[in-house]
Amino acid sequence: MLTVQHLTKRYPNHTAVDEVSFSVREGETLVLLGTSGCGKTTTLKMINRLIEPTAGRVDLNGTDIRRQNVHDLRRTIGYVIQETGLFPHYTIAQNIAVVPQLLGWADQRIRQRTAELLAMLHLPEASLHQYPDQLSGGQRQRVGLARALAADPPVVLMDEPLGALDPVTRASIRREFRHLDALRQKTIVMVTHDVQEAFELGDRVCLMDKGRIQQIGTPKELLLRPANDFVRRFFDDQRLTLQLQTVTLQDLLPLLATYQPMPSDTLLLPPDTSVSDALKAMAEGQTAAVQLADVVGPLTSQNLLSAFGQWRQSPPS
Ligand SMILES: Nc1ncnc2c1ncn2[C@@H]1O[C@H](COP(=O)(O)OP(=O)(O)O)[C@@H](O)[C@H]1O
Ligand SMILES: [Mg+2]
Structure with missing residues (x-):
């Protein structure tokens, strides 16, 4: 130290x-x-x-x-x-x-x-x-x-x-x-x-x-x-x-769409993934999901950006 x-x-x-x-x-x-x-x-x-x-x-x-x-x-x-x-x-x-x-x-x-x-x-x-x-x-x-x-x-x-x-x-x-x-x-x-x-x-x-x-x-x-x-x-x-680099999927969870079971071959992103990394991972409109303990939620570039937009309107103080 x-x-x-x-x-x-x-x-x-x-x-x-x-x-x-x-x-x-x-x-x-x-x-x-x-x-x-x-x-x-x-x-x-x-x-x-x-x-x-x-x-x-x-x-x-x-x-x-x-x-x-x-x-x-x-x-x-x-x-x-x-x-x-x-x-x-x-x-x-x-x-x-x-x-x-x-x-x-x-x-x-x-x-x-x-x-x-x-x-x-x-x-x-x-x-x-x-x-x-x-x-x-x-x-x-x-x-x-x-x-x-x-x-x-x-x-x-x-x-x-x-x-x-x-x-x-x-x-x-x-x-x-x-x-x-x-x-x-x-x-x-x-x-x-x-x-x-x-x-x-x-x-x-x-x-x-x-x-x-x-x-x-x-x-x-x-x-x-x-x-x-x-x-x-x-x-x-x-x-x-x-x-974009520091806000994570975890931060946006409350703003993302409701959760539902996803097909097993869905691309799973850990909750600490940044918005920019998630967008990169979802190349060309591909759907992904946030990986959570036992629920996964669907994620598209569109709903991610919309959640991020909402977050920017009122970021936590
Ligand atoms: N040997 C020195 N004598 C007088 N002033 C110095 C000397 N070395 C650095 N300074 C001044 O101290 C300040 C901090 O310098 P420095 O630590 O090199 O800054 P930085 O690395 O952040 O650019 C600057 O204003 C610089 O001009
Ligand atoms: Mg220097």
């Missing part, structure tokens, strides 16, 4: 981070979200001691990180940055091996781990002997991630990890990230200014402004129960898309 308490960074004329407190559970992904300059990177860098705080503290598994050896700390915490920070004159294999080599691993163990990482991150074996500029942006980003995961750190910090990619590659890598076993067990703090990314990848989102936390909670909590006007306005532009 990672705990940040009253973390503050003051520069002579500017407070970059102001009394930030949060904790991240083991295996959880917390996304720091906010516009440029709101203090996300500074917060992240205080967690691995790339920046020393003016005040406040960071505890990792109950121990103040200032009392831990900085090299041990960096071994425990993987770090991924936007431009990937790969060494251009190192091959991909050499780039991935940087931390294991610092740790004095035997060559055989490094080779084995590298092969594992390539497979996990869907990188071609041939890339091992190539240089970063011979790979695509998406591949480089995966190498950056492979390098951060090489020594299997329990905590991973990511600063705009997909920021350098074009929107299409970005969306596909984002989907991939979500399903990577290599990341699923990790405690992750990820920085982004991209609302979509925050909602897709964050178990919880910490929305910041001017160095302060405005709200911290699940994407759904931020969207449906904004703590203040700043939070409400922050999501205005993308509200419809975000609602």
Whole structure:
């Protein structure tokens, strides 16, 4: 568990981070979200001691990180940055091996781990002997991630990890990230200014402004129960898309048609399916059903959209 308490960074004329407190559970992904300059990177860098705080503290598994050896700390915490920070004159294999080599691993163990990482991150074996500029942006980003995961750190910090990619590659890598076993067990703090990314990848989102936390909670909590006007306005532009992604069949049950037995070959969707995923699943007018304990209800794109429309008229406050 990672705990940040009253973390503050003051520069002579500017407070970059102001009394930030949060904790991240083991295996959880917390996304720091906010516009440029709101203090996300500074917060992240205080967690691995790339920046020393003016005040406040960071505890990792109950121990103040200032009392831990900085090299041990960096071994425990993987770090991924936007431009990937790969060494251009190192091959991909050499780039991935940087931390294991610092740790004095035997060559055989490094080779084995590298092969594992390539497979996990869907990188071609041939890339091992190539240089970063011979790979695509998406591949480089995966190498950056492979390098951060090489020594299997329990905590991973990511600063705009997909920021350098074009929107299409970005969306596909984002989907991939979500399903990577290599990341699923990790405690992750990820920085982004991209609302979509925050909602897709964050178990919880910490929305910041001017160095302060405005709200911290699940994407759904931020969207449906904004703590203040700043939070409400922050999501205005993308509200419809975000609602489609976060409102689930369960939320709409009271508004959906009455339930009746369905043929056994009906496509069954679990109640936590989002409206947008349900619409995708019901390709071209196909009928589906919400899977409940012992009743199933019929579902078409039409009745789903109508229920969603009603929900939007009066969302829960
Ligand atoms: N070394 C520094 N000296 C003075 N101000 C800084 C320094 N580093 C960052 N800042 C300021 O602190 C604020 C937060 O920066 P940063 O954490 O990089 O924001 P973000 O990552 O959210 O874009 C910005 O206004 C930035 O200009
Ligand atoms: Mg930044």
